[in-house]
Amino acid sequence: MKELRRLVFAAAAVAASAAVLIPACSTEPPRPDAGVDAGPVDAGADAGPIADAGADAGADAGVDAGLDAGADAGVDGGVDAGACNPGLKACDGGCISSASCCFSAECLQGRTCQAGACVLQACGAGVNGCTTFTDLSAPAADRTITFGFIGGSFVFSPKCISVKQGQSVTFTGGDFSVHPLLQTCGPVEAIAHTTSGTTASFTLNTTGDYGYLCEVHHTLGMSGAIRVVP
Numbered sequence: 001m002k003e004l005r006r007l008v009f010a011a012a013a014v015a016a017s018a019a020v021l022i023p024a025c026s027t028e029p030p031r032p033d034a035g036v037d038a039g040p041v042d043a044g045a046d047a048g049p050i051a052d053a054g055a056d057a058g059a060d061a062g063v064d065a066g067l068d069a070g071a072d073a074g075v076d077g078g079v080d081a082g083a084c085n086p087g088l089k090a091c092d093g094g095c096i097s098s099a100s101c102c103f104s105a106e107c108l109q110g111r112t113c114q115a116g117a118c119v120l121q122a123c124g125a126g127v128n129g130c131t132t133f134t135d136l137s138a139p140a141a142d143r144t145i146t147f148g149f150i151g152g153s154f155v156f157s158p159k160c161i162s163v164k165q166g167q168s169v170t171f172t173g174g175d176f177s178v179h180p181l182l183q184t185c186g187p188v189e190a191i192a193h194t195t196s197g198t199t200a201s202f203t204l205n206t207t208g209d210y211g212y213l214c215e216v217h218h219t220l221g222m223s224g225a226i227r228v229v230p
């Protein structure tokens with residue numbers, strides 16, 4: 001009897017404690033909340049901004065690079081070129097006459113662009129292979145240079161001549177449209193760039209060596225030189 005009573009008391013105690021605990025558990029709200037907080041909702045929300053940052057970076061890079069590059073290239077180039085009045089052209093940030101040069105590449109062979117003008121360079125020694133010259137300085141000498149495809153070669157003949165200051169030389173016998181004549185060095189521009197016709201004469205008033213060539217066949221040896229002596 002004593003034993004039974006003890007058991008009942010123990011059971012009652014357990015029930016009592018359970019009665020205390022169970023209500024406490026069933027009414028405790030933090031458990032579901034804790035689950036929500038630790039769950040994928042927060043993680044998802046946190047991961048969201050990462051995707052946004054990616055989108056922002058992409059948009060910034062694309063838009064900025066595109067606009068900046070396009071605007072700079074287009075506007076600067078356009079303004080510089082378009083800012084020059086008719087008859088002028090852009091050069092080194094300013095405007096110069098369209099008839100002037102800006103780069104040596106705009107000049108004919110043998111010339112460099114200096115202060116807007118193509119300036120002929122002096123001839124070096126032995127220009128176009130001429131180290132000795134046929135003397136045609138006598139008053140009665142025939143100062144004619146025949147040019148063209150002659151005897152199986154592209155030539156100026158004679159190739160190397162010397163004349164007196166003030167004398168004239170005549171290029172003849174060929175077609176300048178096939179063999180464009182260009183002076184490529186000398187003290188002054190004396191042999192005009194000739195691209196049509198069959199005969200042309202030039203008076204040489206300044207002493208010095210003059211080099212010239214056929215623009216088409218000069219690599220095949222079609223070139224020559226004139227030495228003008230006092």
Ligand SMILES: [Cu+2]
Nearest residue numbers: 179214216217
């Ligand atoms: Cu030629």
